[in-house]
Amino acid sequence: MEVFHLYDRLEKPIVHEERFKFPRIPAIVELCIQAGVNVAGYPTKRRQRPVKLINNKLIEYDDLDEDDSGHACKLRISGTDEFEERNLLMDNSFEDIEASSYDKEILAALAEKTMQAWFLLRSRVEKLMSRYMVYVCGYCPQVHVGPKGTKTSDCRAYKHYLRSGHHGWQEASIDDLIPLKYVWHLQDYNGPPLSNELKVFYGAAPAIVELCAQAGAPIPEEYKAMMRLDVVVPTLSEFHMVV
Helix, strand or coil: CEEECCCCCCCCCCEHHHHHHCCEEEHHHHHHHHCCCCCCCCCEEECCCCCEEECCEEECCCCCEECCCCCEECCEEECCCCCCCCCCCCCCCCCCCCHHHCCHHHHHHHHHHHHHHHHHHHHHHHHHHCCCCEEEECCCCCEEECCCCCECCCCCCCCHHHHCCCCCEEECCHHHHCCCCEEECCCCCCCCCCCHHHHHHCCEEEHHHHHHHHCCCCCCHHHHHHHCCCCCCCCCCCHHHCC
8 A cells, every 4th residue: 555755744735736746655654754763765854843824824933943053954854865675573583594494383483473563563553543644535445644635636436537536535544554355264274175155154364364374373362253263164065955
């Protein structure tokens, strides 16, 4: 999910003619940048003094601050360095082990850490969303991070021509920013392929949960009922005898 990167959160909303002037980055990265994280390659204007809005015009009374030496210095601009890729690894990293040499215990530990990181990511992003506004279009899955939604005309949802392609912005939820992709749950990884006739007996779960469960991670309590672990899937020959 990508959004426009805002150099200034308080600037005017992005209009359709200027949409190509703004780079698009992952929504979570933009949310973290607005929350104070400095990412090289994406400059951001950070104000150190309050501002006022008078007649829809932004008034900055202290555009120039004085540093310790008494000289005037401009507002702090973060993220002006060139971008450099960094490997962000967890404790007890598995990077030094080849994937082909993973045994069941290592796979289970890796899957459990992956699932924990996924739940931690969702909970932390949800806390950031309670402080910094995130919008989603009510017609299409487009997301925007910032105080005001964009004024672009790139919505292609049903009957978009009646709105001239404008988005209908509303407050987003965590599932809008990190969409859940549900897949069928496999009770037997080495069993036969899933059958369309038996789909009423299959459970479902988010793809990341199903992947980690197949690798040996314990299934979270909130997804056990959805995955229908207590249901015995009949065979095709037994299907017509099921009550």
